Amino acid sequence: MFRKFLFVCFLFLGSESVNGLQRWGTQFGQAPLLERFFWKALDFAYPDEASRNFAMMRGEFIPENALPVGIEIWRNKLFVTVPRWRNGIPATLNYISLDTNRGGSPKLTPYPNWAQNKAGACGSAITTAYRIHVDVCDRLWVLDTGTIGIGNTTIQACPYTLNVFDLTTDKILRQYRLRAEDINMNTFIANIAVDLGKGGCEDAYAYMSDELGYGLIVYSWEQNKSWRITHSYFMPDPLAGDYNIGGLNFQWGEEGIFGMSLSPIAENGYRTLFFHPLSSRREFSISTRILRDEQLSQDSYHEFQVLPERGPLGHCTSSVMDENGLQFYNLIDQNAVGCWNSALPYAAENHAVVARHDTAMIFPADVKVNRGLLWVISDKMPVFLLSTLNYTDVNFRILTMPVRDAIAGTVCENSPWGYVSNSLWWK
Numbered sequence: 570m571f572r573k574f575l576f577v578c579f580l581f582l583g584s585e586s587v588n589g590l591q592r593w594g595t596q597f598g599q600a601p602l603l604e605r606f607f608w609k610a611l612d613f614a615y616p617d618e619a620s621r622n623f624a625m626m627r628g629e630f631i632p633e634n635a636l637p638v639g640i641e642i643w644r645n646k647l648f649v650t651v652p653r654w655r656n657g658i659p660a661t662l663n664y665i666s667l668d669t670n671r672g673g674s675p676k677l678t679p680y681p682n683w684a685q686n687k688a689g690a691c692g693s694a695i696t697t698a699y700r701i702h703v704d705v706c707d708r709l710w711v712l713d714t715g716t717i718g719i720g721n722t723t724i725q726a727c728p729y730t731l732n733v734f735d736l737t738t739d740k741i742l743r744q745y746r747l748r749a750e751d752i753n754m755n756t757f758i759a760n761i762a763v764d765l766g767k768g769g770c771e772d773a774y775a776y777m778s779d780e781l782g783y784g785l786i787v788y789s790w791e792q793n794k795s796w797r798i799t800h801s802y803f804m805p806d807p808l809a810g811d812y813n814i815g816g817l818n819f820q821w822g823e824e825g826i827f828g829m830s831l832s833p834i835a836e837n838g839y840r841t842l843f844f845h846p847l848s849s850r851r852e853f854s855i856s857t858r859i860l861r862d863e864q865l866s867q868d869s870y871h872e873f874q875v876l877p878e879r880g881p882l883g884h885c886t887s888s889v890m891d892e893n894g895l896q897f898y899n900l901i902d903q904n905a906v907g908c909w910n911s912a913l914p915y916a917a918e919n920h921a922v923v924a925r926h927d928t929a930m931i932f933p934a935d936v937k938v939n940r941g942l943l944w945v946i947s948d949k950m951p952v953f954l955l956s957t958l959n960y961t962d963v964n965f966r967i968l969t970m971p972v973r974d975a976i977a978g979t980v981c982e983n984s985p986w987g988y989v990s991n992s993l994w995w996k
């Protein structure tokens with residue numbers, strides 16, 4: 570183990586440049602972590618230079634105030650969300666065309682347009698988006714928190730509203746305001762999971778994790794209705810509030826339920842939702858059979874399962890599970906991404922680090938799997954929030970690696986579904 574670690578350290582020293590892209594060595598050698606896009610500061614695709622200058626002059630665009638936090642991929646679009654934590658964020662929901670941008674530091678294009686990204690235009694635009702989700706029915710699920718600011722500077726400009734876009738037409742299919750009873754005074758929702766059942770596109774539920782209000786909000790697409798679930802497992806572990814990331818020591822003691830991932834549909838017809846509070850080293854789980862039933866979800870304390878701890882450096886932001894039950898999760902204390910093959914028990918010996926980089930992956934904020942490719946965004950968020958980013962240095966990166974290479978040689982590769990490595994799905 571120690572020897573492996575040394576080997577890894579040497580690999581970290583070697584990074585090479587290929588056609589302007591850097592290839593970073595990774596923990597397990599086989600898979601290069603490809604730095605697809607990188608930015609010192611974000612920029613937006615204004616129609617022309619004059620309107621960009623005008624926006625900057627008026628304080629509508631302040632480059633050093635923009636921090637990307639969420640990513641999602643659909644066909645040739647790579648979505649990037651930018652919350653309105655500070656002034657001068659021209660658009661919160663954006664994308665990069667993967668056809669015209671192969672690397673470098675592309676400008677973000679507002680999605681679906683500028684008008685629908687106007688701050689505080691309740692009902693007609695999105696004010697702040699965090700993590701977003703694309704489902705297999707070509708729908709983009711975006712929860713608008715309606716907020717401007719962060720922490721004690723937060724203004725609730727618009728109500729929490731779930732927006733579902735049809736990606737094939739770029740039109741909004743559904744807009745649903747969370748009920749007053751779904752939220753509370755401390756509510757802060759920065760993540761969403763979408764559960765498609767056996768019934769297809771109409772059989773859809775969204776689960777939204779209330780990180781500071783400690784709840785899980787369920788939205789049923791078919792019933793066009795929401796409900797809130799509470800459980801003590803949504804709360805932070807009081808012993809897990811201390812962090813050391815990017816050279817900073819800080820305390821985020823209040824961060825409850827955040828990361829969520831959904832298993833494939835099991836024989837009983839339901840998925841399992843895995844979730845974890847941010848200030849915790851534990852994973853928990855619950856069947857969607859409980860979550861989907863408003864009545865049952867209010868009275869099923871004992872249906873929630875506790876899984877073993879990930880270990881001392883086990884703080885985790887986003888996680889994702891692919892259609893084979895392979896979970897990837899961002900290990901923020903380790904500048905790394907971990908994996909767990911859910912065919913095996915959730916135990917330390919069945920976890921592995923698939924990628925780690927102490928420069929390129931400071932605070933991996935989101936993770937996605939799309940067509941056999943693992944996508945990670947790192948953004949140095951604690952440095953942005955608690956100190957100041959160095960804008961002559963690269964601060965934000967979007968990195969990729971093939972899933973097959975990522976898990977090669979790790980415990981996550983050993984599975985009953987050995988067929989996967991030959992399936993067309995990887996193409």
Ligand SMILES: *[C@@H]1O[C@H](CO)[C@@H](O)[C@H](O)[C@H]1NC(C)=O
Pocket residue numbers: 720721722
């Ligand atoms: C808001 O929070 C910051 C940092 O935590 C603190 O310095 C400031 O005094 C707070 N302001 C108010 C009005 O509570």
Ligand SMILES: *[C@@H]1O[C@H](CO)[C@@H](O)[C@H](O)[C@H]1NC(C)=O
Pocket residue numbers: 743745746793
């Ligand atoms: C869903 O419910 C809301 C009220 O909460 C209503 O305004 C909206 O029109 C409904 N949408 C559909 C598609 O039924």
Ligand SMILES: *[C@@H]1O[C@H](CO)[C@@H](O)[C@H](O)[C@H]1NC(C)=O
Pocket residue numbers: 959960961962963
């Ligand atoms: C900022 O980053 C640049 C480029 O990496 C580096 O040369 C410089 O020393 C950094 N400045 C500070 C104050 O750390």
